[in-house]
Amino acid sequence: MVVAHITDDSNNSKTMQDILFDFIAKYISLTEEEKNVLLSLDLFRSVKKGTILLKEGQKSRDEYFVLKGCLRKYYIIDGEEKTTAFFTEMDALTPHCVKNNDPSEYFISCVENTILIVTNPDMGVEVNAKFPKFDLMCRLMAEELLARQQINFDEFKTSSPEQRYLNLLQNRPDLIQRVPQHQLSSYLGIKPQSLSRLRARILEKSKG
Amino acid sequence: MVVAHITDDSNNSKTMQDILFDFIAKYISLTEEEKNVLLSLDLFRSVKKGTILLKEGQKSRDEYFVLKGCLRKYYIIDGEEKTTAFFTEMDALTPHCVKNNDPSEYFISCVENTILIVTNPDMGVEVNAKFPKFDLMCRLMAEELLARQQINFDEFKTSSPEQRYLNLLQNRPDLIQRVPQHQLSSYLGIKPQSLSRLRARILEKSKG
DNA sequence: TGAAATCGTTCACTTAAGTTAAGAAATGAA
């Protein structure tokens, strides 16, 4: 699961490093020096589609940042998978159990082959010594994340399932392509059959 | 709307100061000196039931912390109020517009007579000079808030309206007493009539 | 105090989601 060199099976011109630094640039500015330090920390991991990174009941200290690919967070409730979030390029994911050291209540798995940055609080000391701005960046990211999270929640609450699907089509059209329907449907808060029906309904309307 | 002395119309033994310091103690420890500095900043406000603190379209830099009472956040969509959150004792509320200086997309009003701490980023310099731990505390609070927010969102997505109501009954039974039904219902993502029906259904079940 | 507005409930009806089942299509593994 570990890769020494960050390579990409597609022939996109942007390297993983570029993606990472472009992202960081949104929050703080880095010198070349700092960039090199960051790369030297060897935080990159390549993970195969289907891999389960975190299981219910498991304790973990790992936090993830998606450079390429897609992670899925899901619960198993009454034997049924309930997907509550997807994490794609530029998304950060700190499992709840990292903060309180409790066993996780949910699973995290790879929807696609994925390239990640994996960090954990134990590295904090080392990272912080070599890369002091890390803390500031994390805080800015957390604030932004919280704000976006709240807006998403509001949007979810104030919408019908159909409206939620249309919003998704607007805001994250890629997800609808890359994620299996039955995972999408529980993300929208409905059953797979209802999503099928709902899609058929929308298609019917648009035809007139 | 401003009060010099923080008094309380009930005869609870805990003063507003006690409530505040008990809360802060969960995150950081304060010396008597620091407590006095904090009180001297004059951040307390008393606000009447029904007061609208923030309107759609309005810009504001104020952040709120509820010491006593209840705030409500709501949107007006197609002429209809959609309540998405309640903030009661010990809840912090940073309107989205504070961060990005955009006009607000929602309203914030007082469900009850409420005692608040009001801060804004412009005070950051002064507060930080007099009270350096403030920053750390905010960060810890933000992290906890984000975690709780995510769990709430997951719970909402994976539950039916009836289950959401039962959860609310478990987790925030006070809300059901203090908040009008029609505001609660939209918080649960349903119409007032549906909430009435749902409550009747539950009562029917419990009678057997 | 009295009139008006707001609020909660109920009812009848409509619409959409849940459930169960079946079959077609796509995917994966031997």
Place this chain on the structure above:
DNA sequence: TTCATTTCTTAACTTAAGTGAACGATTTCA
């Protein structure tokens, strides 16, 4: 490639939420 599994769709039926309207009860306030 073939067989088995998973995934997606469709259908019929059930259940619950949305809608519009009516009716007291409560609250507001002039």
